[in-house]
Amino acid sequence: MRIKPILGMCMLTLLSCATSCRPKEFNLSSSVSEIVIADGAETDSVVINGSDGTCAISHAPEWVETTVADSVVTIKTQPNTGKDNRADSIVVTCGASSIIIPINQGHKATRLEISEVKKLNFSKEGGTQEVKIDTDGSVKAEATDGIEASYIDGKLIVTVTPNTGDNPIKGTVKLVAGELTKELPVTIAGNICPTCKGTGKIVCRKCHGNGYLDAPGAMTMMGRFGCPSCGGAEYGAWIKYGKGKQTCPTCHGKGK
Ligand SMILES: [Zn+2]
Numbered sequence: 001m002r003i004k005p006i007l008g009m010c011m012l013t014l015l016s017c018a019t020s021c022r023p024k025e026f027n028l029s030s031s032v033s034e035i036v037i038a039d040g041a042e043t044d045s046v047v048i049n050g051s052d053g054t055c056a057i058s059h060a061p062e063w064v065e066t067t068v069a070d071s072v073v074t075i076k077t078q079p080n081t082g083k084d085n086r087a088d089s090i091v092v093t094c095g096a097s098s099i100i101i102p103i104n105q106g107h108k109a110t111r112l113e114i115s116e117v118k119k120l121n122f123s124k125e126g127g128t129q130e131v132k133i134d135t136d137g138s139v140k141a142e143a144t145d146g147i148e149a150s151y152i153d154g155k156l157i158v159t160v161t162p163n164t165g166d167n168p169i170k171g172t173v174k175l176v177a178g179e180l181t182k183e184l185p186v187t188i189a190g191n192i193c194p195t196c197k198g199t200g201k202i203v204c205r206k207c208h209g210n211g212y213l214d215a216p217g218a219m220t221m222m223g224r225f226g227c228p229s230c231g232g233a234e235y236g237a238w239i240k241y242g243k244g245k246q247t248c249p250t251c252h253g254k255g256k
């Protein structure tokens with residue numbers, strides 16, 4: 001009789017299945033609480049934490065193509081050509097547990113304006129500045145090295161780290177909304193004084209660098225006298241010209 005051992009093995013398999021074949025429960029979390037994506041054909045990814053890595057997509061809207069590998073969900077959206085944002089969720093199932101991640105795709109903008117500023121200047125200490133953006137659609141912000149830019153609800157937020165070098169760092173933030181783009185130049189001052197560019201001197205504000213002031217009608221040489229603000233003599237038969245330069249008021253002549 002060979003049936004008994006086979007039956008026994010079957011029983012064993014069934015018994016172990018009762019404990020290990022049941023889908024496992026996981027305490028799932030995701031790297032973002034919501035996926036917010038621009039209007040175009042965009043790609044993004046979300047990491048699902050807390051599972052054993054065997055996850056599948058159980059729901060996704062038809063405008064999103066999803067793939068999942070090693071707990072990383074990659075999404076690709078179809079362009080949103082409508083006049084409104086569209087919102088849905090992606091449901092990821094790992095074992096007996098599921099996690100719902102809302103997804104929100106913006107719509108194509110017909111207007112994109114940076115109204116309040118033409119450029120952003122930061123001190124060498126760096127920092128964060130906010131800029132109002134006038135738009136009716138979704139906006140993506142890109143920035144050159146050393147500049148962080150993000151767009152949230154009508155606001156562009158630009159953050160730069162301190163500049164420890166002598167020279168200023170210049171960069172750009174680019175906003176893209178549908179077919180519209182806008183660029184915002186960004187400068188982070190360096191150790192060198194931004195007013196005098198390190199020379200310690202600026203052009204004399206009184207004589208604009210000429211070293212003299214016009215004095216029509218006065219009994220002076222050639223109808224002018226030396227500029228008193230940059231070392232010239234105000235009166236006298238002979239002109240003593242000024243140097244045309246003044247000590248920089250920002251760095252007091254130090255250049256840094
Ligand atoms: Zn002067």
Ligand SMILES: [Zn+2]
Pocket residue numbers: 193194195196197198199200201248249250251252253254255256
């Ligand atoms: Zn200066």
